[in-house]
Amino acid sequence: MKFSHLADTFAMMENTTKRLELTQHLVKLFKKTPPEVISHVTYLLQGKLRPNYEGVELGVADKIALKAISKSAGIPLKRIEKEYQESGDLGHAASKILQQKTQTTFLVEPITVERMYDTLFKVAKLRGSRSQDMKMKYISSLLNDASPTEARFILKIITSTLRLGIADNTIMDSLAIAFTTSKENRPELERAYNVSSDLGSVAEAIAKKGLTGITDFQVSIFKPVRPMLAERVKSPQEAQEKMGKEFAAEYKLDGERVQIHLEGDKVLLYSRSLEDITSYYPDIVERVTKSLKVKKAILEAEAVAINEDSGEFLPFQELMHRRRKYKIAKAVSQYPITINFFDILYVDGKDCLDMSYNDRRKKLEEIIQEDQFARLVPMTIAKTENDVEDFLENSINAGCEGLMLKMIDAPYRAGARGNSWLKLKREYRNELGDSLDLVVIGAFFGKGRRTGRYGTLLLATYNDEEDVFPSICKVGTGFTDENLDQFYQILSNKVKLKKSSRVKSEMEADVWFEPELVIEIVASEITLSPIHNTALNVIRKGSGLALRFPKFTGKIRLEKNPENASTVQEVISLYNGQKKAIHDEHKTERT
Ligand code: AMP
Numbered sequence: 001m002k003f004s005h006l007a008d009t010f011a012m013m014e015n016t017t018k019r020l021e022l023t024q025h026l027v028k029l030f031k032k033t034p035p036e037v038i039s040h041v042t043y044l045l046q047g048k049l050r051p052n053y054e055g056v057e058l059g060v061a062d063k064i065a066l067k068a069i070s071k072s073a074g075i076p077l078k079r080i081e082k083e084y085q086e087s088g089d090l091g092h093a094a095s096k097i098l099q100q101k102t103q104t105t106f107l108v109e110p111i112t113v114e115r116m117y118d119t120l121f122k123v124a125k126l127r128g129s130r131s132q133d134m135k136m137k138y139i140s141s142l143l144n145d146a147s148p149t150e151a152r153f154i155l156k157i158i159t160s161t162l163r164l165g166i167a168d169n170t171i172m173d174s175l176a177i178a179f180t181t182s183k184e185n186r187p188e189l190e191r192a193y194n195v196s197s198d199l200g201s202v203a204e205a206i207a208k209k210g211l212t213g214i215t216d217f218q219v220s221i222f223k224p225v226r227p228m229l230a231e232r233v234k235s236p237q238e239a240q241e242k243m244g245k246e247f248a249a250e251y252k253l254d255g256e257r258v259q260i261h262l263e264g265d266k267v268l269l270y271s272r273s274l275e276d277i278t279s280y281y282p283d284i285v286e287r288v289t290k291s292l293k294v295k296k297a298i299l300e301a302e303a304v305a306i307n308e309d310s311g312e313f314l315p316f317q318e319l320m321h322r323r324r325k326y327k328i329a330k331a332v333s334q335y336p337i338t339i340n341f342f343d344i345l346y347v348d349g350k351d352c353l354d355m356s357y358n359d360r361r362k363k364l365e366e367i368i369q370e371d372q373f374a375r376l377v378p379m380t381i382a383k384t385e386n387d388v389e390d391f392l393e394n395s396i397n398a399g400c401e402g403l404m405l406k407m408i409d410a411p412y413r414a415g416a417r418g419n420s421w422l423k424l425k426r427e428y429r430n431e432l433g434d435s436l437d438l439v440v441i442g443a444f445f446g447k448g449r450r451t452g453r454y455g456t457l458l459l460a461t462y463n464d465e466e467d468v469f470p471s472i473c474k475v476g477t478g479f480t481d482e483n484l485d486q487f488y489q490i491l492s493n494k495v496k497l498k499k500s501s502r503v504k505s506e507m508e509a510d511v512w513f514e515p516e517l518v519i520e521i522v523a524s525e526i527t528l529s530p531i532h533n534t535a536l537n538v539i540r541k542g543s544g545l546a547l548r549f550p551k552f553t554g555k556i557r558l559e560k561n562p563e564n565a566s567t568v569q570e571v572i573s574l575y576n577g578q579k580k581a582i583h584d585e586h587k588t589e590r591t
Contacts, residue, residue, distance in 0.1 A: 001037050003111040005029070006044070006249050007153045012166045018168055022166050033113075035207040039200030040117040044582045045171055047162055048122055051198040052274045053224050056124050060139065060158040060356075064132055065090055068139035069155070073097045088498030091156040095148035097351045116142060120158065140335060163501050165467050179206045193341060194226045194414035195353075197274050210220035214324035219351045221263050221296060224270035226415030228343075230404060230423040232434050232570070234577055237407050239424050248357060248406045249382045251395040252423060253340055254316045254561050255304030260288060260339075263296045273561045280322045283332050283373075284339055291374035293367045298346035302377065308336050311397035341368055342377040342404075345412060350387035355421075360412065381408070392424065402426050434574065436461075436547070436566040437557055439469050440491065440517045442499070442509025446484070453488045458509045459521065459550070461534045462565045469515045470533035470568065471505035472545065473523070478552030486556065490517055504533040515562045520555035523547035526575040535568050545571055 009029045013022055026045075034040050043049055050056040066084060070077040075097055083093040119142055123135045139158060143151050156162040169186075172193065176185040192202045192214040205213035219225055233239045258281070259270040267285045269278045278285060281303060292299075303320035322331045344352050344364045351368035353362055361379065370374055378395075382388050382405070392403050402425035410420035425434050438459035447456025460469035479487070494513040499505065502515055528539060529546030536544040 001032075001034055001041075003116050003150055004115050004147065005032060006041060006113055007147075007150045007270040010089045010153050010156075010162070010164060011149055013166070014371060017165050019170060019465070020350075022164070022432075023170055023174050023177070025177045026166070026171065029269075030178040030207070030338050033207070035204060037113050037117075038207045039559075040113055040205040042171065042200045042203040042332060044117070044157060044162075045164065045166065046168070047157075047158070047160055049117070049124055051196075051200065051219065053197060053270055053276050055276050056121070058120065058124055059160050060123065060135055060388040062159060064136050065094075065139065065155055065159055067116065068136045068143060069094050069097055069135065069151075071140040071166070072143035073099075073100070078365065085497055087481075088496075089501075090159055090161065091152035092157045094143070095152035098143065098146065098151045099148045111142060111145050116154065161500070163467065165301060165533055167464055167467055168193070171199060175206055175459060181212055185211060190415065194416075197224045197226050204557055206548065219346045219353060221298060221346065222268055224259050224261070224274045225298065225345050225353075226274065226491075227257065227259065227300070228413050229417035230421035231417060231419055233405075233424050234434070235421045236385045236392065236424065238390055239422055240382075240385050242419055243405055243407060245299075246381060246383050246408065246530075248361070248376045248379055248408055249388060249391045250342060250379045250402045250404045250406065251375065251398065252402045252425070253301040253302040253304045253313065253399045254399070254401045255337070255340075256316070256319050258284065259345075260284065260297075260301060262292070262299075263288060265289065268521045271559055273559070273564060277490055278472070278589050279328065280327075281330060281332075281337075282423045283337065287373050290370050291371060293369060294348055296346075297350050297367070299341055299364075300345065301341040303337050303339055305335055307336050315399075316555055317520060320556065323558055328557055333570065336371055340375050340377045343412065345414075352456050353414060356406045356409045356411065357406050388424070392426075396426055427481055435520045435522045435553055436472075436571070436574075437518050437560055437564070437588060438472060438560045439515045439565045440487075440511045440513055440519060440520050441469055441503045441505060441515050442507075443487075443491065444474070444510045450484060453484045454491060454511070455484075457487070457519075458505065458507060459519070460503065460505070460515065460565075461568050461571055462563055463504075463534075463568045464563070467563075468502045468504050469562065469565075470536065470544065471503075471507060472532050472534040472571065473547040473550045474507070475521060475550045475552055478554065480554070481554065483554070483556075490556075504536075506531055506533065518557040518562060519566050520553045520557055521547065521550050522553055523551065524549040526578060535572050538568075538572060539575065545575055 009025050013025050041123045049058050066080050068070045070080050080097060084090055087093050119138050123138050126134050142154055146154055172186050172189045173183050176183050176189055188211055189202055193199050196217050202214055204564050257272040261268045267288060305314040307314055318335050341364055344360050346352055380391050395403055405422040407420040438462045441455050441460045442458035443454035444456040446453050456474050458471060458474050460471050463470055491513055493591055494516055496512045496514055500514055525548045526545050528543040530543055532544040532546040534545045
């Protein structure tokens with residue numbers, strides 16, 4: 001398939017933000033795509049080359065991309081850098097420069113999707129001292145044969161800046177329409193995606209065999225399942241109203257979610273965003289099989305740092321010391337953990353997703369032999385608001401964040417956020433009642449003690465419908481000196497010359513970043529704002545929502561992707577909940 005088909009579709013998609021039109025473009029594209037390459041096209045649409053869990057990182061540094069353009073166009077690097085500075089977009093810079101070049105090229109081998117994908121795959125796999133030079137050569141060989149439009153999208157793909165404004169749901173809608181005639185069939189695709197975490201394979205199956213192709217998707221070992229997520233509630237009362245008569249309450253531990261896959265001695269671990277994190281936890285790999293009475297299973301657990309002397313749970317940040325490539329053995333002994341099981345998704349050949357919470361918990365209790373290292377998450381069955389209050393207090397005293405409340409007869413709903421799991425965090429009186437995970441999009445230079453570092457950060461939520469990051473507040477409190485250094489170290493690698501196209505902000509920051517880093521924030525309330533872009537025009541025309549008195553909690557959420565940050569929708573429901581709370585308070589005062 002000619003890459004120009006793909007590039008032309010991308011160009012049309014860039015011109016609209018309307019979901020209906022984006023879907024129509026995708027449907028046309030999918031219908032034109034041969035089934036053998038549809039998985040490649042799907043991964044590229046998702047901005048990747050393979051599913052996350054395979055760890056194939058695309059991403060080429062701007063410098064190498066600039067050198068490749070220079071080599072292909074035969075134009076000095078300095079001029080290309082200048083063009084890039086002016087347009088702020090490598091793709092545009094490349095297409096502009098190559099427009100001048102194509103007139104002098106005679107031998108052109110047309111680019112196919114297969115060739116382009118294979119080249120990018122080779123680039124992603126390159127390691128070692130000469131790899132930068134090799135990457136540059138591979139890319140320039142593609143650019144040699146590319147039209148200006150193709151060059152623009154090649155550059156956007158390799159520098160991970162292709163922003164088409166589509167989320168996985170739009171891709172699934174389009175696949176359903178293209179190959180089953182109706183969007184109504186999306187839940188079938190979703191199920192296949194949720195159990196495989198591999199949208200490329202789902203696309204290929206449906207393109208080749210229609211709906212029957214995707215009914216074959218089953219939970220399987222070493223393919224992570226998309227995790228079930230929880231809605232938040234603000235009080236034990238709200239929790240009880242939503243949960244009904246009898247439900248399970250578990251401690252909400254403050255660690256990292258780990259999906260453990262094991263078969264015999266082979267153990268692989270996946271993060272909440274489905275990346276392979278096995279290398280950070282050699283202790284889990286070594287010890288987990290000793291605590292299990294089964295040979296083949298998929299389990300979910302929270303890895304939590306502990307103080308081995310007192311047995312106390314330690315905060316989440318302690319785990320981040322393990323996020324390193326080298327000297328991991330030292331980090332393992334310096335920062336010991338426990339592994340706390342809370343769910344089972346598969347055991348000895350049997351998929352457990354459709355089993356009720358109750359039955360899954362029983363199974364978990366049957367197969368886990370608890371010891372110092374491996375434990376079951378503390379659980380109780382709650383019937384009243386008081387039961388919840390009680391257990392919440394115990395959990396906070398044990399160093400946890402709050403409670404997870406789970407419907408006892410509900411199945412495991414992979415990839416979904418719904419009412420069968422609720423999270424209840426510690427109440428802050430007169431405060432939001434929950435923290436938010438926000439994306440750092442920009443910064444302002446510090447003064448005084450903070451000179452030479454970023455004194456204030458500009459933060460955003462995630463708009464998952466449009467795949468953009470609208471601003472919500474500036475934050476400058478809650479930072480220790482160590483935090484300031486850490487921020488500078490992490491963020492100075494993510495500086496962009498211009499605001500990224502995915503960032504929506506009226507405020508002008510001193511520096512802009514690629515939206516990647518997620519940090520945790522608490523605040524006193526959510527207010528309407530004429531400046532910030534979160535939920536712009538939703539509550540009131542011309543206004544967005546902003547946080548009042550935001551404060552950094554000390555938690556850098558390295559385990560979260562920007563797409564896992566708090567969404568605009570979550571902020572809107574917090575805002576509405578807050579209004580309701582004030583209303584209720586007034587009512588009580590009056591009676
Ligand atoms: P949040 O990240 O605030 O949306 O909260 C959900 C996270 O809480 C999950 O992804 C888990 O990492 C964590 N968690 C802690 N304890 C539990 C539990 N008992 N059940 C499920 N998730 C838990």
